[in-house]
Amino acid sequence: MENQGFWEKYKKLIKDVVLDYQYLVMLDEADIKIEAEREDASLPSERSQAITNLKIAAGLMVGEHYGWWFQDTDVYKWIETAAYTLENFDDEALKTRVDSVIDIIEQAQDEDGYLSTYYQLRAPHLKYKELDRSHELYNAGHLIEAAVAYAKATGNETLLEVSKRYVNHIMAHFGVGKIEGADGHQEIELALIKLYKYTNDEKYLNLSRYFIDVRGKDPLFYNKQKEALGQDPFTNLDYLQAYDQPIHQKEAKGHAVRMLYMMEAMADLALHQNDQAMEDAVMTLWDDIVKRKMYVTGGVGQTVHGESFADGY
Structure with a gap:
């Protein structure tokens, strides 16, 4: 290189x-x-x-x-x-x-x-x-x-x-x-x-x-x-993106890092398995992030609460 x-x-x-x-x-x-990131012994x-x-x-x-x-x-x-x-x-x-x-x-x-x-x-x-x-x-x-x-x-x-x-x-x-x-x-x-x-x-x-x-x-x-x-x-399923199967999820919510890791895998699976439904699902999530939840600098998951996506604008 x-x-x-x-x-x-x-x-x-x-x-x-x-x-x-x-x-x-x-x-x-x-x-x-x-x-420490916060006061907690x-x-x-x-x-x-x-x-x-x-x-x-x-x-x-x-x-x-x-x-x-x-x-x-x-x-x-x-x-x-x-x-x-x-x-x-x-x-x-x-x-x-x-x-x-x-x-x-x-x-x-x-x-x-x-x-x-x-x-x-x-x-x-x-x-x-x-x-x-x-x-x-x-x-x-x-x-x-x-x-x-x-x-x-x-x-x-x-x-x-x-x-x-x-x-x-x-x-x-x-x-x-x-x-x-x-x-x-x-x-x-x-x-x-x-x-x-x-x-x-x-x-x-x-x-x-x-x-x-x-x-x-x-x-x-x-x-x-x-x-x-x-x-x-009790488990916060939104935080874990486990409230429904990923292929059925329509919006990005919960912990942003977890969501983006999941989406990367979904995109790769769509490519390597020639799976149109998986591609459609990940593009739906992509559009929700880019059009409704991305900051002007390109950042996502801006809220301090759970490193999570904020509500859409």
Whole structure:
């Protein structure tokens, strides 16, 4: 890829400054005070511990998990960014650093393929049992995206094999007659299509389609999971875009990031499966966003309440 023009200085900034700094943040070695997003003593905002969590899961350190359900994805997003950087620049030191992190991730993975340190270290008995909030498949999605990007950039498929093992674990637990629901936070849907395009294995495309189609099929799915755990069953289905199946949804509402991830997967499925109904559905949502809910700068999901779409204008 040619390095010139408007983006050149930003690409170099990421290579020379940002990736190093983010790595130190994940190691809790950066000179930074992390501010909580709001006054709430329960927020795990004092440090990152993202890499340490993986080391503990790998048996390389002793300790307890710290952070959110999705803490692992900071590492995966960093690897994905490094992969795009390595497509533009030769940087053996960066590659060596990423390879060392991938080695930790590989060791952190359970023998059966499962990989989500929050549940591995805190609550293994709750794996896949609180999907409205668990982010387990969201984590898997960012793992897949990082793995595909790094394999394309470097030819190193170690992380790709880790992601495939996790997907195999997911396929063993989700589907008709198994867990008939989707993660509360969309992401794996679009990632599986990237994995399909890289491997040409249609099982990944089909699994993406399953997660799109099963979302909202049983609006009580998350309530039932909560009731089984003795929890308050209320679930904000608008927030999760799970009030109806995506192909029947007519307006963009709820958490904006989740909606846009879902729409990306829907668009890809429409293309790769030649599905006109899916294309029509995603274009209906697109029109609602562009014509009624987009800010003048192109931003969406402007409200502080739930990172959600505001009412249309």
